Amino acid sequence: MSKIRTIERLQSLLDEELSWRIKEIATLKILVKRSDNIASSTAVRAAIPLLYGHWEGFIKSSATYYLQFINGQSLKYSDLTSCFVVFGVKKKLNDIEASMASETSIAAVEFLMNELNNTAKLKVDSAIRTEFNLSSKVFVNILKSIGFGVDRYEARFNLIDESLLKRRNYIAHGEYLDVEADGFRDLADEILCMLRWFKTDIENAASLGLFKKIA
Structure with missing residues (x-):
């Protein structure tokens, strides 16, 4: 969009x-x-x-x-309130929750830490769910x-x-x-x-x- x-x-x-x-x-x-x-x-x-x-x-x-x-x-993600950061990094948060592998969790956490200094790219197309x-x-x-x-x-x-x-x-x-x-x-x-x-x-x-x- x-x-x-x-x-x-x-x-x-x-x-x-x-x-x-x-x-x-x-x-x-x-x-x-x-x-x-x-x-x-x-x-x-x-x-x-x-x-x-x-x-x-x-x-x-x-x-x-x-x-x-x-x-x-x-x-940047670091410029936004937390609720909007979620729209950009939600997939990685889900990866942490879904995976039992330490390697996946570590990679996801590193991504989140590094991503905060990048320009925010909110996943708009599927963000608002009315169900x-x-x-x-x-x-x-x-x-x-x-x-x-x-x-x-x-x-x-x-x-x-x-x-x-x-x-x-x-x-x-x-x-x-x-x-x-x-x-x-x-x-x-x-x-x-x-x-x-x-x-x-x-x-x-x-x-x-x-x-x-x-x-």
Whole structure:
């Protein structure tokens, strides 16, 4: 994946990524609102998996953009906070854990010690894992992996797990689920709120250089 070298480019990509999702979610809300009583349940059932797709898609895409931005700063591993160093040397860490051979462990440790003075090359393509099931637990792991706080999202963990993910899974597995149109619109607004928060978190972290280790 290409590097993102400027904050302006990062903001532009984030704006584009969120903009089209906002428009589509707004369209879903309109379709649900305009459906008659008979079709309302069907419209909501069709809309919830799409809403979930925007939740997972934006978190994954925007977090990946953030890592591409960090790659684009051409910093050394030793300049980065620990959570980002992991993205560059995770394979070697896994080698140490998986191998029983001292030779492999020693080689991996030497690599890690020497690599810290080299330019960071974060493995972006597979770094952000939503596991196709972006629950609050998975989301927290993503937040922590990129150095973000959890506190302001916590009040919406039940909404993520029960109102969005559980319903999406029911529908995806062909099970009947009756959701009112008003309930869907409220859910969509809450998800959009979290997507905006996440975007702001990324923009602030990039602008303030929160990915850099404090000297």
